Amino acid sequence: MATTLTIADAARVSGISSHALRYYERAGLLDPVDRNESGHRRYGDDDLERIRFLTKLRATGMPIREVRRYAELIKRGADSHAERLALLEAHRRAVVAQLEETAKNLDLIEWKINFYRERMEQG
Amino acid sequence: MATTLTIADAARVSGISSHALRYYERAGLLDPVDRNESGHRRYGDDDLERIRFLTKLRATGMPIREVRRYAELIKRGADSHAERLALLEAHRRAVVAQLEETAKNLDLIEWKINFYRERMEQG
DNA sequence: CCTTGACTTAGAGCGCACTCTAAGTCGTAT
DNA sequence: ATACGACTTAGAGTGCGCTCTAAGTCAAGG
Numbered sequence A, B: 001m002a003t004t005l006t007i008a009d010a011a012r013v014s015g016i017s018s019h020a021l022r023y024y025e026r027a028g029l030l031d032p033v034d035r036n037e038s039g040h041r042r043y044g045d046d047d048l049e050r051i052r053f054l055t056k057l058r059a060t061g062m063p064i065r066e067v068r069r070y071a072e073l074i075k076r077g078a079d080s081h082a083e084r085l086a087l088l089e090a091h092r093r094a095v096v097a098q099l100e101e102t103a104k105n106l107d108l109i110e111w112k113i114n115f116y117r118e119r120m121e122q123g
Numbered sequence C: 001c002c003t004t005g006a007c008t009t010a011g012a013g014c015g016c017a018c019t020c021t022a023a024g025t026c027g028t029a030t
Numbered sequence D: 001a002t003a004c005g006a007c008t009t010a011g012a013g014t015g016c017g018c019t020c021t022a023a024g025t026c027a028a029g030g
Helices: A009-013 A018-026 A044-060 A064-076 A079-123 B005-014 B018-026 B046-059 B062-077 B078-120
Strands: none
Touching: A009 A018, A009 A044, A009 B018, A018 A044, A044 A064, A044 B078, A064 A079, A064 B018, B005 B018, B005 B046, B018 B046, B046 B062, B062 B078
C-alpha cells in the first residue's frame, strides 16, 4: 500500500509550505507530481523522498538553480550519474569549507564571550 | 602612528565593498566614522576591528537587525556588558545548532555520493 | 582654468527565495 | 440548492542584504 498524500499533508510531513511545494515544482526542482481526477496533486513516497533530499541540499546552502540542475540530471536518466556525482561532490566540498569557516568564526565569537565573562566577574 | 584608511582601503582590507561599508554605517551596525576636512571617511584601527568582528557575526548568520542591537549595546557603554554577553551567547547556541544540523545533512549527502560512486563502479 | 578621480548623499534597483492574493473549480455535507 | 473547504492557477508582493546610479563636492595634476 503506497501512501499518497495531499499537498497539505505533504507540507505537514516535509515541513515545506504547500506554496513552496508548488513553487519548487514550477521551478523545476521537482518533477510534475501526479494528479487525481480533479487535478489535485497526490504526493507519493518517491516524491516525499525527493523533497526530503532537496530540503537537505537547500539547508546546506545549495541555491535553487543548482538544485534544478540536479533535478534535470535525474530527469536525463542513468547516463547522468557521473555528473550528479560531480555536482554533489562539489557541493560537499563547499559545505565542508563552510563548516570549517563557521567553526573558525565561532572560535572568535567564543573568545569575545569569554572576554565579556571576565569583565563581568571583575564587576 | 595610528593608521587611518580611506573607505576604498578599508574596503580592500576588510573585503567589504565601500557601498556596504556606508550601508552598515547608515544601518547602525557601525558608529559614524571620523571624517577629514573635506568630509571623507577615515577608518581607524578601532573601526577596522569593529568591521572584522561584525563580519564574523554576519558570516555566521546573524541578521543585520541583531548586529544593530549589538552595536546599540556597545554605544550604551559598559553597563550593557551583561546584555552583550547574553546576545553573543544566544548567537553562539544558534551557530552550534546550525553546525550540528549542517553536519547531519552532510552525512546524508555523503551517503548519496557513495551511492552514486558504487553505481559508477558497477557501470 | 579644467580635467580627473576619489569621495559624498539620497534613493532606486536587484537577486534570491519564498509567500500571499485573487479568482476559479471541485467534491461533499446540510 | 448552496455553502464549505481544500484545492487549482497566474501573478503580485515581501524581506533581506546589499549594489548601483545620479548628481554633486573637492583636491591635485597638467
